[in-house]
């Protein structure tokens with residue numbers, strides 16, 4: 001059957017829900033239209049941008065009757081800024097939509113008829129929650145400025161005066177960096193032309209310690225007075241660690257080797273009563289307070305008695321493993337980033353934890369070797385990136401056959417497909433799953449899930 005709509009057609013639609021990823025979902029005689037910028041309960045006019053056999057995509061051109069769940073967005077840069085998608089949707093509606101998305105993924109992709117889903121844990125702070133912001137520089141007629149990419153645009157940056165996801169301190173540091181760049185008459189890098197100098201600014205704030213790390217990313221070469229740059233940042237007593245990285249490639253990345261310009265190599269953050277050193281390129285959950293809730297949940301689901309061998313796969317700087325080590329016999333962590341593993345090893349020492357070991361490696365390639373050293377794991381915690389347990393890692397996890405797997409997921413669709421394979425091919429049952437909202441106003445949702453395997 002041909003799709004009932006055509007590209008560029010104007011439709012009037014009622015949005016009933018939010019799909020994972022953030023688009024509204026509307027139906028035209030049963031045919032699904034994903035509506036960008038449509039919120040549940042809205043009656044909208046929308047222009048069709050793409051047509052496929054089973055669904056179409058459309059962009060809202062006018063909200064004819066706003067949803068009762070719409071609220072005023074406090075941020076002056078919303079919705080032009082690409083950082084937030086739902087500041088104008090009541091927070092209760094945001095979390096309700098995320099809970100439905102996890103349930104839907106487990107049913108539709110995971111093939112589970114009645115997912116054992118527990119109520120979503122809402123965020124404790126809906127603004128000012130991020131501990132890390134990555135800004136881009138852009139050139140205006142009168143000098144460089146700093147901001148975020150515009151929504152849906154990789155080639156345009158919006159100047160930001162006040163971001164509601166960071167703190168007053170975070171905003172003050174960014175704005176002071178803009179003044180510095182202008183006073184020094186530096187030129188922002190132009191991605192299309194590959195000319196200019198200033199590329200990115202990364203500001204990371206240990207929210208439980210008050211310590212701040214700043215990383216400037218430029219094109220190649222030392223074209224600024226590093227001493228003056230350090231003096232400007234030291235106006236903020238919270239700044240403890242100042243790094244500079246050169247990006248000589250066209251790729252827009254910030255994950256680069258750094259030169260330490262001043263202060264400590266790393267800053268400290270505290271999570272669940274432990275201290276964690278964080279280097280510029282190491283992974284740290286970006287919502288400190290909700291990371292603590294996430295880890296408490298992982299600890300509860302791991303159900304440790306003190307006798308277990310635990311694997312912490314995709315361990316980052318060792319957060320989950322070290323929090324679990326207090327209740328386990330031994331913990332063995334694997335992580336691909338050497339910088340993160342260096343932090344994990346330091347963090348074990350910093351906290352006087354002697355029953356945890358961490359190794360650099362790819363999970364898929366190194367779990368077999370780890371098992372030879374450690375013996376059979378009783379509990380395996382996995383916390384993979386959005387792509388989930390890609391290919392080999394999923395098979396290796398299944399073959400390990402640990403009685404309990406705690407899966408910390410930042411993408412319900414890959415969680416659901418991994419749960420399906422672990423169920424159908426390796427005999428695991430999904431026993432509990434609890435979504436956690438770490439990122440209000442964005443489409444992201446975390447889930448902590450427990451899988452158990454019948455003794456064979």
Ligand SMILES: C[S@@+](CC[C@H](N)C(=O)[O-])C[C@H]1O[C@@H](n2cnc3c(N)ncnc32)[C@H](O)[C@@H]1O
Nearest residue numbers: 283285314315316335336337362363383384385
């Ligand atoms: C979502 S983070 C979780 C980190 C940590 N568990 C935490 O809560 O802070 C995923 C981590 O997996 C690492 N990673 C990505 N692919 C990997 C792979 N194939 N093998 C091992 N680690 C990987 C990333 O470097 C990152 O630190």
